[in-house]
Amino acid sequence: MADMTTHIATSTADGITVRGHDLVNELVGRLTFTEMFYFLVCGRMPTKAECRVLDACLVTLMEHGFTPASLISRLVHDSVPEEIQVAVASGLLAVGSVFAGTMEGCARILQRGVGVEDPDRYCAQVVEEHRAAKKPVPGFGHAFHKPDDPRTPRLLSIAAEEGLSGKYVDLLQRLAVAVDRAAGRHLTINATGAIGALLLEIGIPPEVCRGVAVVSRSGGLVGHILEEQRTRSARFITKLAKEHIPYECPTR
Amino acid sequence: MADMTTHIATSTADGITVRGHDLVNELVGRLTFTEMFYFLVCGRMPTKAECRVLDACLVTLMEHGFTPASLISRLVHDSVPEEIQVAVASGLLAVGSVFAGTMEGCARILQRGVGVEDPDRYCAQVVEEHRAAKKPVPGFGHAFHKPDDPRTPRLLSIAAEEGLSGKYVDLLQRLAVAVDRAAGRHLTINATGAIGALLLEIGIPPEVCRGVAVVSRSGGLVGHILEEQRTRSARFITKLAKEHIPYECPTR
């Protein structure tokens, strides 16, 4: 078999090295979680500005109340109470193509379009292709936050404050114009669209955008598990489903 | 059915509330990930000192090179490449009783023992009970980091610097004396023991200690998935297992 190596970590009896740095003396006590996460993903330390933008994205995605993910974690915790990592992990499984996929999808559109000669034409084409395929443009529209997702202007203004509102944010805003024009009405840039652009601005590739959502959500799910320990909502939710979705004999 | 409520989050068309705070205006852009995580778990904002200690714990637990968790995430990513949350979540399933359980187990021993009249006697009893049951005292000993786990003194000194080396750290150190005395040799306080004590010092209950490990490790696993995308180690690992664990016909 061909040679294979890893750049991530190694250890000796008295030391641990992570990507070329001494864990104990150079990283622990010096870095925040967010800085360490950025370092592991991007291979370099973030600037203060990049760090604030990443924190804003992580804080935004952390908690959404009752979503499939939090319901799943509560149900699993009630069935496997001794292993809370199972409850967290099962909820994270739902941070999938339907939800987190739009963040990734929007980031890919922006990545492909940055640097094209005529960005507005690129945006119009993207919108046209999605309309032809009867698919929404990822990162636009929201079932509940209408007319505008309140998280988006806040995220974009943080990027601007930090001098990180660059070519990706610019392209997102051109895309928003194209989306509205084609729809004949206003569709909000939603939080996943804004975060897709911001993660590109700070150098996080689309392939790992979803990882940011997963890390963030893992924190929120721990909070749901703590509440589940007090309220036992899982059994209540199971009862709700039984009572509101009655059995009907199938016709044979 | 009895009434049930949640204290976590709610939203309207133009706002999101998380535990009594306006997400967009009070939390995003103001809090770091670590502060928001602490807030969701403990219900109040951490002090700067608590935050530094929590960050030190999170950074310590994030990355350990090739562990069961990182191997699992790599193998799953190779089989389900389009859904990276599945790769992260599957690795997190392994942050279970064997590894993270010792952090939790050590925290529970410290929690029970704080405030007893004779702490040294309590520690001696705890050690005795574990010896009788032929179980290691959770938080002590390390297969590889001998004689001492290098992470432990660093973690304890950060807590001391921040004025957070209190009754739980004190009891941990008494427990260490009792462990060594009963063993007749020195056994290190390992990182999970130190972190168990530090999390209690900053007000995180034993029931959620493992949640801290899960959140931290989720960040490290994203880094492994990125490396997997470049090196394709999963197939190499599967080949290694096939070549080094040959088939032997069972005797019927």
Next chain:
Amino acid sequence: MADMTTHIATSTADGITVRGHDLVNELVGRLTFTEMFYFLVCGRMPTKAECRVLDACLVTLMEHGFTPASLISRLVHDSVPEEIQVAVASGLLAVGSVFAGTMEGCARILQRGVGVEDPDRYCAQVVEEHRAAKKPVPGFGHAFHKPDDPRTPRLLSIAAEEGLSGKYVDLLQRLAVAVDRAAGRHLTINATGAIGALLLEIGIPPEVCRGVAVVSRSGGLVGHILEEQRTRSARFITKLAKEHIPYECPTR
């Protein structure tokens, strides 16, 4: 490192061997799923009687309507529709200590007690220990099927018909007498208790009892996922939770 081997399977370019048998010529087309599963777990082919008992257990455990497991699979399927194995697997995570643990727990009690000199005294002691610890005896009582779980007599009569109602079933029935006597009222042997005894009768060890439940339930969950594809119940369930578990501001 010491030598390690596997007894499970190997293959060449033109053949596959499973536990000493040629997969293509000896197993495929000759064995049912249940026979093959028994063979992989027990290392020998089951008799017709053992096979009927195992099928009865598998059929009993397969489908229970709206349980945590089926709700979880529905919620995950709605979030990750392209990877149905993720939906099945996430539901299986809930086949844990709370539910499947009672099957295993009952089997362990029976396994330990078979062959003791005074089985009735053993049963009385087991009941006494559980009462002292304020824990229910695993395999007894049911929240809904009162006074008797209808599955139990059917399972026991199938074992009797097949000549497989032996020492474990006998001990289960003695245990039932002891349970009722100590409670001062009738508590049903539930399906998990009966199945625990039957699996021991056919030679399946307690360590894998839960595996039988997992295999069985995986079949049932595929049925739930198919229904989810038609009815979209996941979004309905999420709405139910939001509407019936309102947000209440935490007191700070």
Next chain:
Amino acid sequence: MADMTTHIATSTADGITVRGHDLVNELVGRLTFTEMFYFLVCGRMPTKAECRVLDACLVTLMEHGFTPASLISRLVHDSVPEEIQVAVASGLLAVGSVFAGTMEGCARILQRGVGVEDPDRYCAQVVEEHRAAKKPVPGFGHAFHKPDDPRTPRLLSIAAEEGLSGKYVDLLQRLAVAVDRAAGRHLTINATGAIGALLLEIGIPPEVCRGVAVVSRSGGLVGHILEEQRTRSARFITKLAKEHIPYECPTR
């Protein structure tokens, strides 16, 4: 909210109904696992012939030795030994697009092509489209079983014996001719291709083909977990990875 119902199951204090049948009196003791699974998925009882074909598919897919799925289950079991459903479920997560997707992909091609006017032209087009996209035709070729996958002729002959070698098998064979012609060499129909066709012949829709693989593999993984309990291969595998994939300092 609109009305929602389920056709799957309901229960009363003394009875359980599954899809219109009394579980205790009509299903347990009368059906095999395979019949019950078919019933839950297809809504009717299978014929003996359909049942034998489904069993052949299930037996074929159950066990493959060291695959990502079995390695994952072993690694998770070592970390979470008390909850074996977690080990099974984590392995099943890997029965994903890369492996089981080819079964599903082949079934979809066959389903779309059945009934077209010129089936050979349809097959040639399918092959052409895959070549243009530089993708293999799902269900063809095998990394190891060359020139032919030994499972395929066995599976096809069982279908023929049972009178279930119909239009889908016919189209699969035409597709095989087209694949070979375009490649200029022989590519085997692999087991996932044959199973895709057979499942269509017995009325199982492509949307659930992967469910058949999941159910089958769950049985095989229980066998791996049992072996893991005896051999502790997980730690051996982790050591193998550490030793054969050395750390290399990243260039900064």
